[in-house]
Amino acid sequence: MSKQPENKCLLSVAMIMKNEEHNLDRALGSIKPYVDEIIVVDTGSTDNSVEIAKKYTDKVYFHEWRDDFSEARNYSLQFPTCEWVLIYDADEEVKEDFGKIREFLASLPKDVNTVYLPTISYLDWDLKRTEVASTARIFRNGTVRYENIVHNQPIYKGKVVEAPFIIYHYGYIWTRKLKQKKYERTRNLLVKLLNEKKDMSNIERIYYLCQLYKTESMYESRYNKYPIVEEIFSLVEKEQRINSIGFEVFFLHGLDLMSKGLYDLAERMFKLVLSLNSNNPDPYYGLLGIDEARKEFDKLIPHGEKFFEQIKDVEEHPEKYGWTIITIKYKASARTLLCIGYLKAKRLKEFKENYYLIFEEAKKTGEDLPKLLKSLAKYIIELDNEDYASLSEEIDKLLLEASQLGVRLNILDFIEKDLESGRTYNVELYRPHVKSKFEDYVLKRLESGNDYLLDYILGEDKIEGIKKYGLGSLIFYFENFKGETTEKLKLLNEIRKSEDETLKGVSLALIGDTYLKMGNFKLALDYYKRSIDTLPELGKFIKPVLEDLKTKLDTEIDGAFEEIKEYYTKAKEFFTDLSKEFNVEELKKIYLISDSDFAKYVSSVYLYDSNIDKAKQFLEKIENKDKFYFYNFRLAKIFEKSENQEDLRKAYELHVEACKKNFNLADLGIGIYKFDGFYPSEKIGSPNDEIVWVGNISEKHSGLGVISPIRAWKKANNYYYAYPFPKSEVLKVYKERLKSYKLPKFSVGMEDLLKSLNELNVNEISLLEDDEELKKTITSAVKEIGIEYKENSESIVSFELLNTEIEISKILSKYKSGLLFYFVPNFENKSDIAWYYPLFRVFRNRKAINDELEKLSIKRIKHIILTGHLRAVIFEK
Known part of the structure; x- marks a missing residue:
């Protein structure tokens, strides 16, 4: 490393190569005008690489390949004779701006020995997707050597400076066969190095583990990556520091976590990268993705603006970044997310300023513009009518660009929004997006006004x-x-x-x-x-x-x-x-x-579940309402979704009125029992009791002509009751009629009955209800348990009491113990079938049952949660 050049030439190139005939003309042809000397060491080419190299230099040397990049690189460093040496590969290129390197080198003070240059790596054949990183590339002759067999690291001394002269790298653009070959070679060398180099420090090991992780990521061997990450984290925790390549690994791991929906872990990973280096734009891109996934749109703007602030610095000063900036190839995606943030914040001026940049950036980066346009379309449609109409030019561009890319947006959403907002539209922009005969009819109607x-x-x-x-x-x-x-x-x-x-x-x-x-x-x-x-x-x-x-x-x-x-x-x-x-x-x-x-x-009917306000608007716009025999039923269903008491009362009245106008609505399910308005019931509760549910129970069941098809559930002090409240005699008739129909039934299965009886410490038991079928069920079960069935026992089982009777404490006062089954609805689900079940006329929650039982000086109360809607409670005095 003490050798000095014999002549005064300024800059030598040192290159090692093997079978690079498809790259060499570009590499050597571009660099030759700016250097004084080119050194090429061939490590065993079998193609025309050597002949091509000799067109540019007479200093071509040969060296046997020993599966060690550092050894080959160090061999090549014995031949340069100039003051400075540029490490340069056959899959690289420089452009005209590189010519200023000579003036820069000549001006450096003597204590500077190493120069970092930015490398822009192309990732696709269209040369649109790129990554950028700054690495040590130029060394004062005799001041550098390389170590390690793969991803060899330069070991240098003296001061370091950065220079903005870009080297363009094409080495990541491979055919599938070459990709697999390079993956296997690189991976095998890295694994060999990690396994065989016993004196490797933890920091060195972290570096090569990171290189292995990146290799596995690049070749999509995802199942190999995650153990590597775990070891990296373990070593970093020990050393409390990391090489700059670790920024890339942690960021990539964050993306993997995000893709799994593990947003909290991903966010911590991105913030960890920021804590290691706050000038890194990559984690801000990751945070943008998390913001959208979580619908935290207010965070998109600060994260997006910070991302582009840092990316601008990367583009203006790439030499400052000694690690790979991965997200420079995702600028259009980040811009889209920033635009979504501006849309949600109603900052339409900033939206417009950034919106057009998406198209420019996507053309440069080769990102999936159709996907970005679909995402934007979704959020533009969600704008209120005034804001939507103010983006007329932007919407037209969206429709035009999407159609030119062969993307068919959901054009009906735009047509609806255009008509609602009053935006001036162009039918010809709609036409390329038509996907169905229906959409074609819509366009025809817009053009002709005809009814289709x-x-x-x-x-x-x-x-x-x-x-x-x-x-x-x-x-x-x-x-x-x-x-x-x-x-x-x-x-x-x-x-x-x-x-x-x-x-x-x-x-x-x-x-x-x-x-x-x-x-x-x-x-x-x-x-x-x-x-x-x-x-x-x-x-x-x-x-x-x-x-x-x-x-x-x-x-x-x-x-x-x-x-x-x-x-x-x-x-x-x-x-x-x-x-x-x-x-x-x-x-x-x-x-x-x-x-x-x-x-x-x-x-209106088909909008009911997705947009109830719009469904109501359409119903109210109907001029001849009497033409529709289900009109009041549909309007009632809209009101029944409300939580407002006045709306729920209105829903009940509309349902009744619907049945009066169309008797068939009394039995929607089986269509046998017409509405006659005669459903014997009792007066229960107060007119002012809160309504919690309203509906036509024949949608999911049938009152079989004796129980009112129109029902409201009301809340009293400690129970819910059906209104109208069917008389007890009505329930007996209903149960008898129910035997003739295959309708849903709420019943206690034998398994649940046996499980619950096992919790009851009694020798004998009787059935509370006067029901022969239920009696057969209980007598069969007690024989298996070993309990005697005895009429008039002081211990009872009831299958219906808690769902049919109000005054249960009076009924239970003469019994010492018992097992009471009961059913409950999902109180948050108005579609739960329990609300519709005609035989139920009372619902109680656990507290309400306890309140009733405690009136009887009960010593033991135990609740059992069984299957579905079914519960049980045991009491002992």
């Missing part, structure tokens, strides 16, 4: 659609058709040829209605009569029309349609299950292709 409801529901061949769906669809067609009368008559005449007598008869009646409105009374009478002849049951609807026409020939006379519609369709909300035939997301937006009441109603 029938085309969507029945198909463009309406006759085939009606044949598919049957009579209900014919009635639907007749009610919603808005075209020329001749077209309507043409279709009806085709349908009347059907072999289905009902379809044929109704189509004839509807032709009669059509001619009646046209004033062609002769044809109207003719078709009405033919309709009755075809389907006599229609006579009860048509004969009153004929009687009216005998009195006066008048187009204002009501035809038979409304009564026919009610007779055939009142029991069904729709003529078919729309959710099975059509895309539910399209049904939510069907109002976009039609301004009909039907479209508004359908949109």
Whole structure:
């Protein structure tokens, strides 16, 4: 290391190579103008590398490869003769700015021996994705040697300076075969070094473990990485310090944690990196990802702004960063997250300033711009209408850029938002995003104003659609058709040829209605009569029309349609299950292709679970509410979701009114018991008791004609009760009727019964309820337990008391002990079937039961949590 150059040349290049014919011309051709001497040591090339090297230098030497990079590198350092030596590889390149290196070196004081240069590594064939790091590259001749067989480290002395002259590295762009080969070589050498070098310090070991971790990460051998991280952490904890390469490892490990959803651990990892080096932009990128995942949008702005502040410094002074800056290739992703922060904060000016940079940066970095645009679209749609409309140019660019990239955004969301906000839109920007026939209909409607409801529901061949769906669809067609009368008559005449007598008869009646409105009374009478002849049951609807026409020939006379519609369709909300035939997301937006009441109603029905406010708005916009036999039922369901007492009372009233207008709503499940308003009940509680639940229980069960289909659950002091509160005699009738139907039942299984009986310290027991089936169940169970079943025992079992009776302490006062089963709903879930179960008329929680039992001077109370909704309580005096 004491050798001095014999001549006064300034800068030599020292390169080791093997089989680099595809790189050498670029590497040596770019560096030759700026150096005085090129030294190339070949370690066994079998291609044309040596011949290519000789085009640029006559100082080509040969050295046998011994699986040791340091040994080969040190061999090459004996040949340079200039004052300074640049360590340079065949897969690298310099550009014109490198020419200033000579002036820089000539100006350095004598006590400076080492110069750090930035290396920008390309990661893809498009040369868009990069990483940057500053490393020791230029040494005063004779002042450096290398150690370790792989990822060899320079050992140097004297002062160090940084210089901004960039070296461009292409070594990470490999074919799959070469990638695997380099991975295996590098990994094997690192493992060999870590296993065989016994005198390695902990700091050295940390360095090479980090290199091994990066190697495993680069080649996606993820299952090998995590034990390496654990050892690194253990050594760092011992040494309380780390090499700069550790910043990269900890950051990459943080990304892995984040990908698993372990956000707390990932956040700690990123903050650890910041504590080690606050100038590192990488952890700020990681924190941005965590912020979005946690929906902590207020943190996106400070983290995003700090990221770009640090990245700017990296780009302006790459020589300062002695470790790899990984996230320089993720600028567009970070910019997107920052823009989301600005959107959420309503800082639209800053959003616009940063928004356009996303497109520029993504083109440079090669990031997944389609993915970024989809993410932005989601947050732009969430803006309020005023802010959304103010971003008109940005939205147009989003739609245009996405379409040019072949990305189809959910265009219906944008159309809805444009219509709601009043933003001036361009249909041509929508068109490339159309993915379905429905969306095509929406665009056609925007352009022409025509109604496409029938085309969507029945198909463009309406006759085939009606044949598919049957009579209900014919009635639907007749009610919603808005075209020329001749077209309507043409279709009806085709349908009347059907072999289905009902379809044929109704189509004839509807032709009669059509001619009646046209004033062609002769044809109207003719078709009405033919309709009755075809389907006599229609006579009860048509004969009153004929009687009216005998009195006066008048187009204002009501035809038979409304009564026919009610007779055939009142029991069904729709003529078919729309959710099975059509895309539910399209049904939510069907109002976009039609301004009909039907479209508004359908949109409301399918928006109920996702956007209840919008569902309510559509229901309220319907002009002819009486056309929809389930209208009040749907409106009631909207109010029943509220927590407001006035809304819940309104929901109850609407449900009752719905049943009065449409008797079928009393038994939605099995469709047998019509509403008659007669459901014997008792007066319980106070009118001012809080309502906690309202609904039509026939949605999930049936009152079987004796228990009211409309129910509210109210809260008294220490229990919940059903309103109306069915009389006890009603429950007996209901239980008898229930035997004839396969409906959901709440019952105690034998396993739960045996488990609970084992907790009861008694020799005999009896059943509280007068129920032969329950008696058979309990007598079978006590035989297995070894307890005697004895009528009038002072110990009892009850399956129903806590769910049916109010005054339980009075009933239990004559018993010394007992086992009481009871069911509870999920109090936070209004869809829980327990609320709907007709036999339940009381719910109690654990405290309420204890309060009742403690009135009886109970010595022992034990609660048992069983399966699902089922609980049990044991009491002993």
